[in-house]
Amino acid sequence: MTVSDIARILKAEVLCEGDSMEAEVHTACGSDMMSDVLAYVKDQSVLLTGLVNSQVVRTAEMMDMVCIVFVRGKRPDEQILSLARQRGIAVLSTPYRMFTACGLLYDNGLKGGCETDV
Amino acid sequence: MSDTINLTYDVPGDDFTRAGEASSDVKGVLKKLGLSPQVVRKVAIAMYEGEINMVIHGGGGQITVEVTPDAVTMRLADHGPGIRDISLAMQEGWSTAPEEVRNLGFGAGMGLPNMKKYSDEMEVISEVGVGTTVNMKVYVA
Numbered sequence: 001m002t003v004s005d006i007a008r009i010l011k012a013e014v015l016c017e018g019d020s021m022e023a024e025v026h027t028a029c030g031s032d033m034m035s036d037v038l039a040y041v042k043d044q045s046v047l048l049t050g051l052v053n054s055q056v057v058r059t060a061e062m063m064d065m066v067c068i069v070f071v072r073g074k075r076p077d078e079q080i081l082s083l084a085r086q087r088g089i090a091v092l093s094t095p096y097r098m099f100t101a102c103g104l105l106y107d108n109g110l111k112g113g114c115e116t117d118v
Numbered sequence: 119m120s121d122t123i124n125l126t127y128d129v130p131g132d133d134f135t136r137a138g139e140a141s142s143d144v145k146g147v148l149k150k151l152g153l154s155p156q157v158v159r160k161v162a163i164a165m166y167e168g169e170i171n172m173v174i175h176g177g178g179g180q181i182t183v184e185v186t187p188d189a190v191t192m193r194l195a196d197h198g199p200g201i202r203d204i205s206l207a208m209q210e211g212w213s214t215a216p217e218e219v220r221n222l223g224f225g226a227g228m229g230l231p232n233m234k235k236y237s238d239e240m241e242v243i244s245e246v247g248v249g250t251t252v253n254m255k256v257y258v259a
Binding site for chain 1: 145
């Protein structure tokens with residue numbers, strides 16, 4: 001699956017393209033708690049979250065993630081988008097809620113990436 | 119890479135939006151030095167959790183980073199309230215963070231455990247009313 005595929009599946013608006021919309025992604029992580037995201041490093045490349053602040057981008061950056069999806073139609077402000085642009089991270093906004101957004105991606109082949117959620 | 123590189127950062131204690139700038143900078147430096155992505159990520163995450171702690175608990179402070187061919191050594195020092203019981207603070211899920219910090223996505227009691235998880239050596243020195251210093255080392259080789 002590519003970042004472009006995620007945008008299509010989630011009917012998401014692309015707010016920032018990042019380094020490449022054709023970047024291949026295999027795993028994702030959905031959480032509003034950034035410390036939980038940081039606790040499980042398994043090459044997850046997509047972060048789905050309902051939290052909107054600059055630390056979401058920082059967390060994705062530290063984890064080498066390539067795409068952030070804001071759920072429930074949330075939109076980050078320009079400062080957050082600018083940070084994502086600098087770091088080459090794609091930013092999407094989907095109208096779906098967290099559960100549905102994760103479910104749609106899982107159904108289309110994206111996995112959790114941790115041992116416990118094979 | 120044969121020389122030692124020293125980096126120093128002042129972490130402002132009152133600006134949550136800027137938390138992580140130091141860790142981001144260190145990540146960039148280590149990448150340029152050609153360290154393995156795994157090592158770079160371990161350092162970045164451990165330091166980032168520490169930097170967040172300095173902002174939400176410690177009122178800011180100073181971070182020094184030393185890079186040698188063998189290891190990346192980080193020293194994070196704040197002048198905050200200190201930690202009353204370090205062993206308790208090391209437990210996953212234990213936190214003194216107020217609700218507003220949790221609303222920002224942190225304060226779940228995972229900061230120190232994550233720092234321990236991603237560093238190869240870690241030492242926490244703290245005195246109530248004086249401050250906290252966390253020393254962490256990540257092996258390069």
